[in-house]
Amino acid sequence: MNLILDTKSGFQPEYGSQFNQPPDAISMAFGLLRFALSRDYPEARMFRTPERLKPTYDAVIIGAGGHGLASAYYLARDYGLTHVAVLERNYLGGGNTGRNTTIIRSNYLTPEGVAFYDESVRLFQDLAQDFDLNLFYSTRGHFTLAHTDATLRTMRWRAEVNKHLGVDSELVGPEFITRACPQIDLTCNGHAPILGALYHAPGAIARHDAVAWGYGRGASQRGVEIHQQTEVTGIDVRGGKVVGVKTTRGYISTSKVLCAVAGFTPRVLNMVDLRSPLYIHPLQAMVSEPMKPWLDPIFVSGSLHVYVSQSARGELVMGASLDPYELHSTRSTLDFAEGLAAHILDMFPFLSTANVVRQWAGMADMTPDFAPIMGKTPVEGFYLDAGWGTWGFKATPVAGKTMSYTLFNDRDHDLIKGFRLSRFAEYELTGEKGAAAVGH
Amino acid sequence: MSSRLPPVLGEWIDRSQSLTIRFDGQRYAGHPGDVVSSALWAAGVRVLGRSFKYHRPRGILSLANHDVNTLMTDDAHINLRGDVSPLAEGMDLRAVNTAGGARADRRRLFDKLSAFMPVGFYYKAFHRPKALAHFWERFFRRMAGLGEINVDSPRLYTPKRYDFRDLLVIGAGPSGLAAGLCAAHSGASVLIVEENAQAGGSLGYARGGSDTNHERLEELLAQAKQLPHLEIRTGTCAVGYYADHWIALVEAQRMTTLRARAVIVSTGVMDQPAVFRNNDAPGVMFASAAQRLIYRYAVKPMHRAVVLTANSEGYEAALDLDRHGIGVGAVLDLRPEGESTDLAQRVTSANIRVLKGYGVSEAIARNDRLTGVRIFSVDGQARLPIPNSEVLSCDGLLMSVGFAPAAALLYQAGARMSYSEITHQFYPRELPKGVFAAGRVNGVFDLPYRLEDGKRAAQEAVRYLGFSTQPNPIVPPQRRWPTHPYPIFAHPDGKNFVDFDEDLQLKDFANAAQEGFDNIELMKRYSTVGMGPSQGKHSNMNAIRILANLRGETVDKVGTTTSRPFYHPVALAHLSGRGFHPVRRTPLHSLHAELGAAWMPAGNWQRPEYYARSDQDKNECVRGEVRAVRESLGLIDVGTLGKMDLYGPAAGEFLERVYAGRCANLKVGMTRYGVMLDESGVIIDDGVMARLSDQHFYFTTTTTGSATVYRELTRWNTLWRMDCGIVNLTGAFSAMNLAGPKARDLLAKLTDLDLSHASFPYLGVREAQVADVPCRLLRVGFVGELGYEIHTPAEHAHHLWTALMAAGNALGIRPFGVEAQRLLRLEKGHIIIGQDTDGLTTPLEARMEWAIKMDKPFFVGQRSLRIVAPRQRKQVLVGFTLDKSHSGAVPKECHLIIRGNDIAGRVTSIAFSETLGCHIGLAFIIPELAEEGTAFAIRADAGKMVSAVVAKAPFYDPSAQRQRDY
């Protein structure tokens, strides 16, 4: 059998011209034309795969998920710090970056949260252009449904804080909801009538994988090394300072380490003898077969433990609340699918024959106050980007921005001061918990 | 012209009846027992659907739900699978995702544009200029998706059930049946599930031109009937394996969740396609699909066939065709050495031309139908296309070039699978406890061996289950490997499909790898291979081979993607079943209904918000209820409150630890308010504790807190082992609050208890008969009037309420609901946990220092309060009023307090008090503004600023005279 494709060329790191193209109108047409015209496939490798680790780097980022790659990207782009290695135990974007339900919003409850996520939403706007990669960023509008007057009060609270900080967010009544989605059963099958909702017009979805690839490509282009299948086995700390990282592919000396590994954070913290309030629970999701688009907005219901949106492929992407106990694996459970299905049908009874094709899970690193833990730590040179629970994807750009700043300047970025690790010992928790029944 | 064959031995169709359906508007006939695809194929329809991306015509490929070429929709189903959906009278089906039907789809021109749409093309464009991005987004959204929803289709409730067996056998093919029979003999209860309408698997359709397999199947089924412990459930698919042998079985009408003690997976294998140009042309199908058409549905798959094969199965299929009068132009055997078994002889003696070492370089189609195949000699270095190579004319091509195990459930169960470079197939290398594999999924192919392997698995299973002690048998290894290592032939003109769901061609994989997506998981995500509705059943194996080839690595090294539920898609209605939503009712529910209660949810309870009156709107009703309480008499059902008995010598000491206030010194016959904290010092609950005797306390919790408080208290006591016992009486006790100046007058009519202030003072508690039923009376003043909270066993509540209302009639008694109570308590400045506090509120911020006794040795939350006590409060809870003359926008709960440009707090409660003639409320506010008399601004709806003044709570009867010394 010698009828095998010749793909040698595919393995040389060569960079296509499209990277330095100006963002002009013809480029779209060209973008497709070049595929038809050129005999050989014109695309270059998105990220290089360096043969071996260098003995030393200016900074090491643990975790090639969205946050790690975004941090690497901004370190290189904004601070010119390119002698950086991103270490990934498995493959790029294979963790929660590729498992989440891609919801993007900024209608949080606390001023810290709102300011932070609002910056993220702002950054998302230009990402596709920065990357020259279509992220399928799609502004759909986001409804958080209120089935009780208590929830309604919380929704008003969020709306008022949001508006005060200039975030487009308002409390709306049932009729508004029906206009946005005539198909919804406002009584939720009689047992959880919808009294109103918090409406967040900028609420959006995007192609999660592409976000990681875009950051990865951007970082890689600028010289950052992404090492996949490279697991960190230890962190070398001397005199309270980071001096190196032990990996399955050898030792690296470095004075700065950024930990962006979501569900694996406690294991890494253990390597530097840090304790944290993080606890790991699985978060499950499932997806339907593609169907013709009908569901424009994103819906979240805390009482029904449901969130649902329709992807660009036409699939319904559905999720619920966290699993009820600690587990460090991504197994699926049937009771999750059963419960979620019942609640989806309470909202959309006509979906009875809609098929679920696949369910999956991620490991969510939760905090007691439902806010992340970011910034410097008691270990000099060890920077933490964790506590992303169920809301990490939407923070990808701003986490990259603020963590790159924090790592480069060895100073917590203003936007993340409220998320410092020490806030728990200081009894200075942020109050997101009040808002997040289902925190997506 | 119908391609229905004369009656075939063992056919599934019932020729005595005929059914009519419509497909894309055309009428067609079929029989009960047909699936949609078989009926349409019999009627000569060759284009059953259009492909997802390029809208290419598609016909039958697997006829086994291993592809979605035949995806259809009607008003009841969004994505119905023609290959496995039983024909039903009156079906009105349309091919999904077409403009004008499968045959005439106007979007078929997309096929011509395919050069512009390589793998991941949508990432490469349509995002610039930014202005146009939204247009393209909407365009793609329109193009996306398959079937259409019908908003009018009803919610389906299905009778989901649990089931239990010693042993579950998945798949009723030869090995599964052999396994089930063998295991059932041991006395174990055995269930065999089969996703097809009838048992037998390949025994039924892979006959190699003879009837012996069919006869063997009949035997096995006959034996099965004899075994009481053995059940065979057809039309039932095991779609997911979950922890502890918990398996989801999906039938037409319901899902069964089965708990087995052991599982045998005998799910067989799935035919895998050869990859060559136009391998998706209607008429190109798996050999097994053609055999299913013949033996299940008596349908002629084609009129003249060519067989492309690399195994005995292909030769058998050729003989099956030949036997039913279908001309076989040639058998193309990819193996240079050809077939070694006597099948070769049988095929040649049937005058079928056999070409060893030959393959198909491209399929040729005209008018969406296969007309011939271009063949070539696969050995040598030749690159396609090979000039003037031979074309064999045919209207059907059978592919039998190899198999992939249907191992999804094994993967989900945690089996370790390895790829064998000998068999060129993944096989279970290591199985989890209680899980066994048998037959072709286990890499065993020759029929006698498969039957043996079934028995072997059964014996291992019953041994594991403890029904037998015989040592596990050894099955002699067989020597036949029907799977071709690389049935993939690059053609420069492409259109050689690997994933039929997603329209992925061979070059797409090379391109994805070239872009760096050369890890199987990355390739899956970038190319979307295996992510279509058939979840890679026909595409993953080839995708892995291609990637291994590109990387120059072994298939084993490349590995597989994770297999997740579901094996076949499951309808939401099957998953949800009946969807139980437990709700609670107080024993007074029907009485409230009769009184016109407007209901509001409180946790899983329903409570009267107020009692509607035909002549009044809500506000009037509420005001009326308030007035009744203030001026004469009101009665409210507070039975949803948590209620606990606490007995024992250590009861008082126990409460000291769980409440922040003092408890142990509470006098018998008295009550006291208590607040409960969590370990971080945050308020989690409050209630009233009453001491009924030295060793007996009775206390209440919030409605929503009852279950969690009881749970947490019992946990504490499990830990502390104090000499006391807690009983949760929340449902067992009813409670109603009789409040108002005339409360005592009414009560006096119904009880002999001395109600005089002297003998039953404010905050007292008494046990007495009221209206002839035993009651606990708590003289509390939550609503600020003379009041008695009367608690009685649930079964007496109906009688008691009725008696109170009857006796109260003359005194102007009126039932009042939650809304009135909220106002009444607000006038008294009482907080509601969860409304006037949030997830981080300490009693210090709530200004409840009076309710916590820091000098106690210990209470839950105390140590944390010590830490935060010295600190400056961020916010404190204060009362406030609006000017009596205030008109216009009225702030609502959770509107913000604004100072300058900053948030300085928020309103937690607000209402208009008729009694006081102004709006009153509670708010969290920064300490700088907390001083009594300080004016501050609230931002109401539409940004209207409203000024308010910090005022002292309680607003009404501050000295509590009305409730105290009445």
Add this chain to the structure above:
Amino acid sequence: MKIMLCPINGPRPVSEFVCAGEVREMPHPPTCSDAQWSDYVFNRSGVPGIKKEWWYHASSGVWFIAERDTTADRLLRTYLLGEESK
């Protein structure tokens, strides 16, 4: 569904239970430092491994201790508090 073993009521689907998290030793409030106390209140040993957890069988009100491998979700044993040795 996952099976949890109640020492009193036997094996039941995990949905009948409530998990109240890891068993943690409370430091002595009067003598411990603020840091020790806040560590007890907020911090968790989030690292996977075999953990002792509080579990509650809701239908019967039984509290018990489960030793569970939080990586494989494998149950090692369950017992009533104080009956570990039995």
Add this chain to the structure above:
Amino acid sequence: METRRSALHDLLQQHNPRWSAMNGMLAPVSMDDRRPTIALADASCMHRMGVKGSQAEVWLHSQGIEMLPGINAWVRTPEGTLVARLGRTEFFLEDSPSATTTTRLRSTLRAASGLTPVIRQDCAIVLSGERTNELLTQTCSVNFAAYSDADRFAILTSMVGVSVLVIWELHTGQRGYRIWCDPSFAAFLWETLLGIAQELGGGAVGLGALIPEVVR
């Protein structure tokens, strides 16, 4: 004048049963004579009580309850009172229509160290008929079919999301189940079970149809 009222009283009205006063409660003793494939009856009218704690067993002995069941099991006293042990140290007693044990015990029970009275207000449902197991497999994850008729287990589990206590015994030759639940969940449990039972050809019956004793 009956001061007790079943949590199912209003739901039973629609079956217009023949009410008859039992233990101060109106009980639906008969409805119609048909014997459905699954029969549900309200048995809340019986007197019941509970006691728990380390001394509960001793106390019951002292009150003349000789033979006590093992953990999560039950017995019937000679006078017909059902005695179930819930877990190790909690006891649930329910009188048969004729017995008066619980009335007597309630009057003498005083809380003490290790002795905690438990006020029981459960709703009691009796379930019988040849298709009963089909109803149970749709509503409860416990495999009741795996137990023999002779087993005297008392099972605390969840049925359609409601916490219940379940036992079974032979009623007129056929296995009948008794289900107790918190009265606030009674209406939901009854309506759900009855709804499914009706799909399976079952329905509500008078208590007398399942426990003839009550009509004697």
